[in-house]
Amino acid sequence: MNLTELNRIATTMVAPGKGILAADESSGTIKKRFDAIGVESTEENRRDYREMLFRAKDAMSQYISGVILYDETIWQNAKDGTPLIKLIEQAGAIPGIKVDEGTQALPMCPGELVTVGLDKLAERLKKYYERGARFAKWRAVIDIGSGIPSMTAISVNAHALARYAALCQAAQIVPIVEPEVLMDGDHDIERCYEVTQRVLNTTFQELRVQRVALEGMVLKPNMAIAGKKCAKQASVEEVAEKTIRLLKACVPAAVPGIAFLSGGQSDEEATAHLNAMHKLGSLPWGLTFSYGRALQAAPQKAWSGKAENVAAGQRAFSHRARMNGLASKGEWQSSLEQKAA
Ligand code: 13P
Numbered sequence: 001m002n003l004t005e006l007n008r009i010a011t012t013m014v015a016p017g018k019g020i021l022a023a024d025e026s027s028g029t030i031k032k033r034f035d036a037i038g039v040e041s042t043e044e045n046r047r048d049y050r051e052m053l054f055r056a057k058d059a060m061s062q063y064i065s066g067v068i069l070y071d072e073t074i075w076q077n078a079k080d081g082t083p084l085i086k087l088i089e090q091a092g093a094i095p096g097i098k099v100d101e102g103t104q105a106l107p108m109c110p111g112e113l114v115t116v117g118l119d120k121l122a123e124r125l126k127k128y129y130e131r132g133a134r135f136a137k138w139r140a141v142i143d144i145g146s147g148i149p150s151m152t153a154i155s156v157n158a159h160a161l162a163r164y165a166a167l168c169q170a171a172q173i174v175p176i177v178e179p180e181v182l183m184d185g186d187h188d189i190e191r192c193y194e195v196t197q198r199v200l201n202t203t204f205q206e207l208r209v210q211r212v213a214l215e216g217m218v219l220k221p222n223m224a225i226a227g228k229k230c231a232k233q234a235s236v237e238e239v240a241e242k243t244i245r246l247l248k249a250c251v252p253a254a255v256p257g258i259a260f261l262s263g264g265q266s267d268e269e270a271t272a273h274l275n276a277m278h279k280l281g282s283l284p285w286g287l288t289f290s291y292g293r294a295l296q297a298a299p300q301k302a303w304s305g306k307a308e309n310v311a312a313g314q315r316a317f318s319h320r321a322r323m324n325g326l327a328s329k330g331e332w333q334s335s336l337e338q339k340a341a
Contacts, residue, residue: 001169006216007256009134009174013094013218014257014286017325018065020176022261022292023050024098024137026070033296039305043072051078051087052303053296056314056321060091063318063325068096068137068176068290074128085132096135096176097128099164103141112153115140118163125171135174137220138164142181144195144227149181154202162206169216176259176290178220179203183263186229193224193242200250214254220290221247222263223273236269240276248284257286262294267320268337270294271327278330288328295320 013020025033031041039045050073054060067088074097076084088095101117115138125136140157142149161177168175181196200221207214224242226234234242247258262270274289289295298320303313326332 001213001216002172003213003216006169006172006174006213009094010216010218010256011286013066013135013174014259014288015065016286016329018063019289019291019324019328020096020259021053021064021067021295021321022137022290023053023073023296024068024070025292026098026102027072030070033300034305037300037304045305046072047076047084048079048307049300049303050076050084052310052313053299053317054084054087054091056317057091059314059318059321060088060093063321064091064093065288066094066096066135068098069133070098074131074133089132094134095132096137097133098139099124099128099136100138106153106156109148109150109152111145112143112148112150113141114153114156115160118160118167121164121167122171125167125173129171129173133173135176135218136164136168137176137178139178139180142179142195142199144181144185144187144191149195149199154199158199158202158206161203162210162212165207165212165217166210169213174216174218175212176218176220177203177207178261180220180261180263181222183222183225183227183265184229185227186231187227188230188232189224189226189234189238189242192222192226193246196222196224197246197250200246204250204252214252215256217255219251219255219258220261221258223260225263225265225273228264236272236276239273240280243273244277244280244283251285253284255285257288259288259290262289262291265294267294267297268334271320271323271332272334274324275327275330275332278328289324291324295324
């Protein structure tokens with residue numbers, strides 16, 4: 001393992017002004033997104049859609065440091081035969097790959113899930129590296145509800161995340177460690193804070209036990225935020241202040257960077273929250289976005305599966321990428337959104 005090189009890549013992924021495009025929706029998830037815009041989820045439509053994003057020059061070269069791909073995409077070619085992964089490299093961004101294989105019910109823990117995909121992971125990582133992937137992603141899912149999460153769910157998911165991360169580093173791939181505490185419930189921000197704290201502490205404990213080099217990874221956490229169904233929503237300032245307090249308490253300074261998931265926040269909320277965090281003063285790690293929905297909802301709508309809408313889709317993507325790029329430096333203002341609209 002070359003830790004200097006892993007650290008260089010991790011640092012590049014979270015460089016100020018840039019962030020990560022999470023375009024790694026599984027076949028099931030992309031079908032849901034396509035259903036919403038009335039597009040059939042065929043292999044060709046998925047290719048055309050992702051080709052549109054990766055060919056958005058402005059966004060890709062100025063605001064996107066890396067792209068997380070799904071297995072199908074990493075092997076696909078653009079319409080003209082160029083491998084999609086080459087389009088990403090040509091734009092100056094780093095290709096990455098989602099390597100978990102989704103979730104399964106966790107035995108003895110009703111309603112809870114464990115992420116799977118460790119079997120044969122070492123072999124798969126080798127192939128992805130040869131294809132050009134320089135980082136990977138594994139997402140653990142922790143739900144908040146009555147009596148959950150259990151310590152069992154937190155600890156098995158943390159164990160799997162650390163197993164994955166160690167295998168990645170041994171294969172010279174930077175692991176994005178993503179323990180996502182969902183914002184689907186009716187819990188308040190305090191409960192999210194308390195659960196996320198337990199999840200992050202357990203995850204870093206496992207990472208240490210399994211000898212993962214913190215200098216060669218990126219953390220992808222949720223923010224401290226109230227559940228979507230909670231009557232009492234926190235202000236942008238409260239989300240920013242609590243999230244930074246939580247991360248400072250749980251994430252060692254040796255970690256080069258933190259890149260948030262958007263998790264169901266609206267496009268503008270996800271941008272405003274990141275921006276507000278950077279207004280709070282200097283931080284021990286790089287802090288940016290690794291958004292899926294909050295970067296892609298607008299371009300998906302603008303494109304709607306029509307070739308004549310490709311330019312509009314790319315404009316919508318470039319706008320969100322630029323807004324989030326500015327937020328990653330604390331330079332975003334809501335007036336910039338209105339101007340574009
Ligand atoms: P969202 O930003 O849509 O939450 O997706 C990010 C991601 O990669 C989830 O694993």
